[in-house]
Amino acid sequence: MSNEMFCHQCQEAAGNVGCSAKAGACGKPSDVSNLQDLLIYTLKGVAELNLQARKAGLNRDKTDRLMMDGLFSTITNANFDGEAIKDRIEKALEKREELKALLKEEGKLENKDYKGFVTWTGERKNFEEKSEDKEVGILATENEDVRSLRSLVIFGLKGMAAYGEHALNLNMHKTEISEFMERALVSTEDDTLTADDLVALVLETGKYGVDVMALLDEAHTSNYGNPEITEVEIGVRNNPGILVSGHDLKDFEELLEQTAGTGVDVYTHSEMLPANYYPAFKKHDHFVGNYGNAWWKQKEEFESFNGPVLFTTNCIVPPKASYSDRIYTTGASGYPGFKHIPNRAEGGKKDFSEVIEHAKNTKAPTGIEEGKIVGGFAHNQVLELADKVVDAVKSGAIKQFFVMAGCDGRMKDRNYYTDFAQELPKDTVILTAGCAKYRYNKLDLGDIGGIPRVLDAGQCNDSYSLAVIAMKLKEVFELNDINELPISYNIAWYEQKAVIVLLALLHLGVKNIKLGPTLPAFLSPNVAKVLVETFGINGIQTVEEDMEQFLG
Structure with a gap:
């Protein structure tokens, strides 16, 4: 079996065509890329059946979260861990079969000729082999224009899933957004849709993109206040620290709470910089400021930070061995060998105690710059x-x-x-x-x-x-x-x-x-x-x- 991939979802796609070797430009191995394609393929089956469940009043919010988490985990630089992707495929298959059985029991299962994404079955040990089936990946759509429009929709849905999950973590959710995501995902397998139909679907994806960003804005500001003009410190202090990267403010909030009074400082990195602008986080005197720059400079900056780094979402770069034992992931992110902080139980909080104890035994960050930068100009x-x-x-x-x-x-x-x-x-x-x-x-x-x-x-x-x-x-x-x-x-x-x-x-x-x-x-x-x-x-x-x- 060929173990090569085809992925063209990010700006670094090889030759501006697509990565098709043993690993992508992002460092994602071909087997993981193929497994992520299989996860998307399986989620289409969940979406097909959950749309029927919605009509019958049988949908459960946990299905909405499963869809968001699955899509989110396939975003560029989010999850490089093949075993973690297999876990999600297993859960998606279980959910799909659960929905199928529920609909049959209620007499609501539509009688039609279902495609393979609704019917395929397999065991974990066979997922790699299944992931290489011609019907699973991006190239299953032979017409390049149809493939292009379907890709625009699917990649837009991945972005929507990221924003939707952040909002959901703050107990903000709109059913109509999840329902659209399912409908759009299933539509990318509908061969009856014309090019004009797909263009309309692309623009409708944009409409729901506005909706999900508005929802997340409300989730952030209702919990943490409106961002305000802030001078952010970019130097360091003498205490050991934890560096937080990614985008999830709920994770950031819980880490700040759990590090209070421990002697451990907290710094933001890359896309977490705007946490400095929210009034709710400024009350923590152990929240120092921002360390470093954009995600792609992390190899040198994580080296000099000295303490543990927590990825709350994507933007992982395959690490140097010298600091890989200091990296933690949570949520949709993951990397082989990194310790993963489990999701919070319903109504509970994530437990960051292992990260905090790790930080206590590390040196303070080595300064790489001094001064302040200004931000906080949200609407x-x-x-x-x-x-x-x-x-x-x-x-x-x-x-x-x-x-x-x-x-x-x-x-x-x-x-x-x-x-x-x-x-x-x-x-x-x-x-x-x-x-x-x-x-x-x-x-x-x-x-x-x-x-x-x-x-x-x-x-x-x-x-x-x-x-x-x-x-x-x-x-x-x-x-x-x-x-x-x-x-x-x-x-x-x-x-x-x-x-x-x-x-x-x-x-x-x-x-x-x-x-x-x-x-x-x-x-x-x-x-x-x-x-x-x-x-x-x-x-x-x-x-x-x-x-x-x-x-x-």
Whole structure:
């Protein structure tokens, strides 16, 4: 049997076509990639039957969580642990058969010719062999345009699942979002759908992307308060510390509570930086600030941090042996050899005591930089400054806003975003969210009348704030079209949460988005042409050429 993979879901897809060797560019082994394809395939069967269960009033919330966790675990750099993926396949098969039996018992099982994703059976020892079946992976769809549109939907659903799970961890959930995710997932196996049908489904995915980001925003702000303008310390103290990476604020909250009074400090890393902006977390005096930069620099930064690192979600890079015994995972994340903190029992909390005890026996972090960076410009904070912002626009002090949100990555051509930020005229303001900000958030770009020229709204899932800000400015300036605003979009992407952000922007009617450093490998030439002609999406060129296009 060939043990090779095919994966084209991230920006690093080999040759901008797809990774198809023994391991992906992210470091994910081919057998794990194939198992993740089998997990998605099996979840389609769960979705098919749970849609029937919903009609009959038989759905259970645990099924919604299983779907979200399964999709989330297949996001780029989230879970490299084949055994953990097998666990999820087993649970999905059990749930699928449970639903089938329940529907039969109630006389509600639809009588039709089901595809293999509803009918396949197998034991754990045979999962690898099944994962290599032609019908399981991405290439099972032979028509490249159909495959492209189906991929857009599936990758968007993965991003939705990430945001939905974060909200669910804070007891916020909307049934209609989970129902759409199931319907959309099953639709990617429906051969009767036309290209126009699939394009409509892609845009509908964007609509629910807006909904799930709004839900997560409500979950975060109702629990931790609205982010506020904050100077974040980027130096270190003399106590041992725990470094928290990823995106899950519930995990961060429980770790802060459990480290209080232990003599162990807590630092954020990469996408966890925006935790510094929430009022609820500032009350903890052992919460020091942020350590390091974007996810791809973790090999050097984890080495110098000295203490344990907790991954709450994705963005794992295969580690050096010198620090691998200090890495812990939880939730959807995982890596062979890393200790995994189990999920919280219903109504309970996660137990981080092992991580805390580990930290007590480590040296304090080695400082890698000093100073402070400013953030906390989510929609509530910016709207409080609305009069000041509007006056600056009307007076001409601010000529243009640039949304430079999204993901960072290790490719050298991403230096483009640093250069672009530096070359922007001093009467422009950058609106950002996601780890793309690490390309320019430590530059001295100054301010405009007290308004910083880089306004950081938070994590990639806080891109919702940028949409709210744009819609509010549209209302203030009494415009009919969001594209009439002095806002340009130059977005970097890497993985599937960026895909759902892009689809959400398209749903909101935003046009002429620059997307880089490359257009997605999963876009066929015909699908790319539709996006270009309908929405004006285009790739980056040189800084000079793009500056001319934006500012002309």
